[in-house]
Amino acid sequence: MKKLLAFALVAAMLTAMMLTGCGPKLAQSVDANKTQLYIGTYGGGVGTEWLEKAIADFEAKYADTSFEEGKKGVQIMIRTNKTDMEGETLKDVIGLADTKEEIYFTEGVFYQTYVSRGLTLDLTDYINADLTEFGESESIADKMSDELKAAMTVNGKIYALPFWQGCYGMVYNATLFDENGWYFDKNGNFTDAAGNLGTGPDGQSGTADDGQPRTYDEFFKLLAEIRKDGCVPLSFAGASQDYLTWLLAEMAVDYMGVDAFKTNYSLDGTVELIKAGTADFTGDTVTYQTENVAITPKNGYELARQPGLAHAIKFAERLMQNTTNYNANSCLSGSYKISDAQLEFVGNTASTKLDPIAIMIDGSWWENEASAAFQNTYQGSKYDSEMEYKWMSFPKATEDKVGQKSTLVASVLDSYSFIKANISESKKDLAVKFLQFVHTDAQMAQFTETTGLAKPYDYAVDQTKLTSFTQSMMSCFNAADLVTPMGNSDLYRAYCADYRLAYWMRTAYDPSKGAIDNLASILTTKSGGDYVFTAADCYNGMLTYRRDTRWDAYESLIK
């Protein structure tokens, strides 16, 4: 009897484990009377709700249309998987005959790699075709900026469409800011929201960033004020410290501007660099002398001397080496995940026992991703939040940069939508139709309303349907020069992964350690209670890493 019981128990456990492994989404059953179209998507911060809505609309629109003989209507099947659908994994399986998915909406795609391997369908004609079938007179190409079209064009053709816009940055609890008067006035003193607000980093009054810290100095002054008022100034997930790295890279890009940014990818142009040996990191701000250097593929590693990178590293040092700025047991612990950070950011304000968090480092998709946090706190969605959240414009490194137009990499996650190259001829038209359909104004507006995320196309959205956060984020994007981190050289095509924005911060800060980009970890390493590594170590290590590791590997490709 005992053995029987034990056997039954083990069998029950195994069955439970197998069922758990299946996940909540069981496979949809195929309707033999309809034509099937298979979609693969990453999910992640953007989720799948938008796709489900688009599918429902598309299926309804073509319910009476026949795409195959003997069949009527369309049935679209989605498969969501963060591992299989991630660009780097997908590139190895997308071409296989048994890969069912035909259209993809995913992330982590190195576009040039996909194109050079011939993995995606040439969409040029379809992108340039007017969307008359969907009641619009313009094409998808008409909705794209020239900069974007140029970046996506390879040998005169476009093989994928950018999926959505997003960047890493800082979200602040605007309600807390209003209650505590954490805004700067024109003299750099604190005031409330109704006060004589300062211009913010854009240097202009009457814009969305008014009252926000204009410079790094003001930003740290703000953190100290927040701490004085009994709140946690800043938070980020210790298990994803790369979020800080991405933020720092974005800040460096904002400093350098469009032209210098592009030179990082083309390796062709003259850039202002810090003169070797002149950088001084001892004060609150890094000081240096500059020189103009002509950058070529041969000396591309010299770009590690860009002032924007030095300022970003100094920013990281000031932030991390003062533990009153953040809660070390959260932000430096691998046990503190993004979901934990989001839950505390949203939930702490509803608790009387926990210190509210004023600012969180996260992606612009955070509000959509934090649905569990809103559910947990307000038993509802982001629209039920009692707090108002906003996107913070990046403060400028120095006073002289205040007023300079922001430069923003709004496609950090390399997200694209595309059709696989080996799609069967009979399905091609249907797949193209769906891709065009999700790029109609109405569908893109629905996407933004559902996800709180923007797409890099020209379309109108009803602002009243968006949260304060999405509105502030979009106005920030609209006010900036958006740049695309993509090059066209052989070197870029071969090593596009090395060009990922966060890797810009990679440093060989200590010869006995591997080169890493985790500045939070490096700068908080202690010995005898003192910090071991400084911003100077990280800055010098960046040049060492690029010159001795990256460019050493590139040697054969550099003519």
Place this chain on the structure above:
Amino acid sequence: MKTFFRRIGRAVGDFFYDISCTLSRLKPPSKRPVSGMKTKKRKDMIFYVCMLALPLLQFGLMWVGVNFNSILLSFKEYVDADRNFVWTLKNFADVFQNLFGEDTVLLVSLKNSVLLYLLTTFVTMPTSLIISFYFYKKFAFSRALKIILFIPSIISSVVTVTCFYFIADRGYPQIMEMLTGVATEGLLVNSETRTPTLILYNIFYSMAGNFLFYSSAMSGIDNSVSEAAQIDGANLVQEFFRITLPNIYPMLSTFLVAGLAGALIGDYGMYAFSKAGGSAIDTMGYYFTRGITLDTTGQTYPHFAALGLVLSAMTCVLVFSARAILNRLDPFRDQHKEVKA
């Protein structure tokens, strides 16, 4: 347990015997009468071939097949993005340069791996042996303790690491703050306590499970031997050192040799702990994992292939030397020789 293995052994034997019988039945009858001795020899040969085929096939597939490309890779150097290559010994030169350089990542990783192996072996093994002896002697709560101590080894390391993270980074600071009133950083958060904490975790984690093997081996010792020792006045310590340890020596030496085989390439849980700051302990296993995951272009794979070969060669030397030494130290060396003869 013994009966179980005996049954499996018998089943495997029967399986191959059946195959040899079937093969001999399929064979056309010989025109010439064959002597009984010759038939037996042929049958034995078929049996040996069948027995050897499986491990040889496994070796061919799982080692030669898997490593063949890796071995070739170690002599290649990619010259462009399309992975065109030239044959070279440069990868080996780089590996040796790094291994014998000053404070290189590779050298530090190797040192850490050796340190962790020594610590986990020479702290864990004696502790596990003492615990196993406790179970073997069936002292109070030994069955319950056996289950409790075994649990970590059946739980996924990711789960264990997550739990440990919470204890070290959440539980510890709260307990310390309650006790001292001073805000304290978590053990893995604080870079100064991170390394000893990770070593402690490794010692604790590697302990789980080992004692089951040891206590099983101890239970195989003839009761009359320990009873005789007790009658002769041996206390527990004497019994442990003079009766138990020598009797399970073959198993201990096997464990030591097998452990040494993985010592240089062990990860020691560092990948699972990789969130514990970039400056967590670098081990060889972690060096491999990190290097390969960071390299999305595959251009540095030849370096890792060469390193793998060099480490395999170093491991071979270590393992065979250790085996020779341990065989010499075998307290029943003469008896084992007689059995072999």
